[in-house]
Amino acid sequence: MLGVALILISLAVPQPDLLGDGQRAFARGDLDRAEALFREHVKRFPGSAEGWSNLAAVHARRGQYAEAVPLYERALKANPKLMPVHFNLAVSLGQLKRYADAAAHLRVFLKSYPNEARARQLLGLCLMESGDPRGALEELEKSYRLNPNDGSILYALAYAHARGGDENQAAAYLAKTESNPVQAKLIEGLLLYRRGMWAEAKEVFSEVVRRKPDFQPAVAALGRLELLERNDAAAIPLLERAVSLNPQDAESAYQLGVLYDRNGDSESGKKMLKRALALRAGYGDPHYQLGRIYQREGKLDQALAELEKARALLPEQEAVRMALGRVYQAMGRTAEAKAEFEEVRRLKARVVERDRLRVESDSLMKEGPENP
């Protein structure tokens, strides 16, 4: 889903002969000549951010993303204010499936270029791949608003809505896309899932996987569905495959960690949960699960550290507050435990009240305005 958009940088030229010639060679497709010129330039001017960035672009154009990344990083080290380099670096990182790193650079870039639709789209796709469909949705919708004529974003939007948003919206976006059977099937499956039709969703996901066995989003979706249905024996190999097909998928790593742990392999569970945390910054759920494992193992200090991180990220989650309260309680920190338990009571009561208000407001909507 990642579209590569390389932006060559035209910048102030400290050594016109080498840099300018190199850019002209690049423009006419003579990448070897361009590389030689840029290399000579950075040899003479090792502090030239432009030189490093252009050299990186040559590697990126060749598809040598692993080589391009350190060169872009060197350019940024030389001049951190070169915002376009963040974008180009993000593209290479995305190609290497380092989605969380790519997202971080895109966020920096978008601070300076908030209306850059392609960057928003790319950020959305990176967030989607790293298992943050809600964040992805936000970025993709912004991107679509900035450039409503870009048809390529419609699949991404439909997919993101189906994963983390509103199935009706997803269906609407899907209707606007041109036919792409596998993509469309995947999204159809997600819509069925969101509507509670799990058996039907499973059938669709299975069909997608049969037709395209390495289509990671479908493999992961099928694994998630098996997990939710507590078919752990089926879920584990699917999510293992999903993680192997996309090692950057933090959500699948997290879910696999939960599965390993609840099937008696806590050590593998912990490893996978830590991997999820390494892949995605600000991911509260793996901290919670790690905290629960440590709590169960009697490693209260480690449990506390993880659960306090989870609380910072998910302060409104009763389960986190509950687990934290129990750890404080076990450590004899009575006042802190009491505060957490009180918070659980408050949050639970709020859920009950919210449900009631929603029902009341539904009823009022049905009644409509009173007649004069």
Add this chain to the structure above:
Amino acid sequence: MALALAACAAWGQGIASRGVKPQAKPKASGMPWHAKFTNVAQQAGLTQVLHYGGTEKSDYVLETSSGGVAIFDYDNDGWMDIFLVVGSKVENPPPDAVSRLYRNLGGLKFEDVTRKAGLWREPGWAQGAAIGDYNNDGCMDLFVTYWGDNALYRNNCDGTFTDVAEKAGLLPSPRPRVPRWGAGATFVDLDRDGFLDLYVSNYIDFDLNNTPKPGENPNCNWKGVPVSCGPRGLKTARHWLYRNRGDGTFEDISVRAGIAKYDKSFGMSAVAFDVDDDGWQDIYNACDSTPSLLFRNNGDLTFTEEGIERGIALNDDGMEQAGMGLGIGDVNLDGKLDIFKTHFADDTHVLYVNDGKGMFRDITLKAGVGVETRRVGWGTGIYDFDHDGLPDTFIGTGCVYPETEAALPAYPYKTRPMLFRNLGDARFEWLEQEAGPAMLEKHSVRGAAFGDLDNDGDIDIVLWNRNEAPSLLRNDLKTDGRNWVLLRLEGTKSNRGAFGARVVLEYGGKRQAKAVLSQASFYSANDPRVHFGLGEATRARATVYWPSGVAEVFELEPVNREAVLKEGAGRAVGRTAAGQSLP
């Protein structure tokens, strides 16, 4: 956690469930089981249909849950009688929709004495029953909750009752705009003055005329099938505490006791016992789809709610469950009272063990009681059905909604009861046909009450079957050299019925606790006599922790009989005090 959230996002529903699958059923122990249950309700004369809401479908949550059964000896003839609540219909209630009192004639024959006993009342939405001798006259009284006016049936000691709820100060004044929904209730002596006070939980602040219809919002469907709405999405109710003044009247102390402020729960069954062994009676209230409540007695008629702190408000994942019924007993033979709580489908029932200081641990999976999750659990009890000295567990089951079976055949409306035999070390084994033909009968059970109805020493069971006649499960136990005792406790300083007393019995190297409870199971009251199976032990020693705070030892020899333990007649061994536990 995110997994749970994702699952919930797919569809809403009105009753909490975790969406869990059953744990694997372990290999059968192969040990013989001697207690066989046979349903003898028809020949016993328990024939009245227990009307309750629609038979094919229920439009309102009001129609779905009820089921109080009380086993008690109302006429002091030595035979346990049976009271069964009967409800109503939203439209055209049948004239025989009246709660029934059946007098035990002996030999498992019963006579309907409802009218003769003065208990005939116009059809209404009766819910649960609690027993207790609130005026200490030696005759057991009966409290019945309603969606509507609750009833306090004072036993006139002449075979008749009089509803004195209003006179006793137990009805709201002025009357609320919509009726209160009295649910669980329990008599309990909270201030150790020898008089039973009364706790009444309320389920929903329910207005029949302003409740959404099935399918109207996410709380009105189950697995995509439109069903009656609630409890989620409806207004929670508050709970009530009444102090017995000792002159036949009660005083509402809900606010000053600190009970009234807990008004964000859907209260169901209530039990009262000394949870933390500090000598003061506490109240545990199972709540539906909200955290269950433990009101810990501060000793001054005020209470601190500590359900979450003590581990019995939520499941191990911090999620609320559909708390329905409560079984109280000592599953691991440590002399402390444990709790078994029943729940909705796709969830496990939960077994909490008490560490003796009122802190509980969920051992459901370790105990092996999570092996079935399709059946909704209601009435439950922890009793030694086969007299091997280890208390077993029974669960009455039945789906909430009569109308979902066609779309969801995996979740039938009528289901079999469940019996878990205790293998020792708090490990349980699920028995089905091994436990007799009644275990294969399918009904939509709600309440269940446990007691020795034929005075043969073993525990029989009465099941409240929605819109059917009840079941009477006669226990045909081949004793096989196993022994038992049945203890009738009589308070002198404590309330006369000794409700809240805990008995710790030592027998054959074992030590087991049981309590005298005014309400347990689902909205029901069990035989107030305390029953123990003894295995091969031929003698036992009972330490009684009376609600007055005194502890006393009684030597029990011979066994295989009913013994009366009167407060002050044994050998006093100590006095409980706040924060101390007696040996």
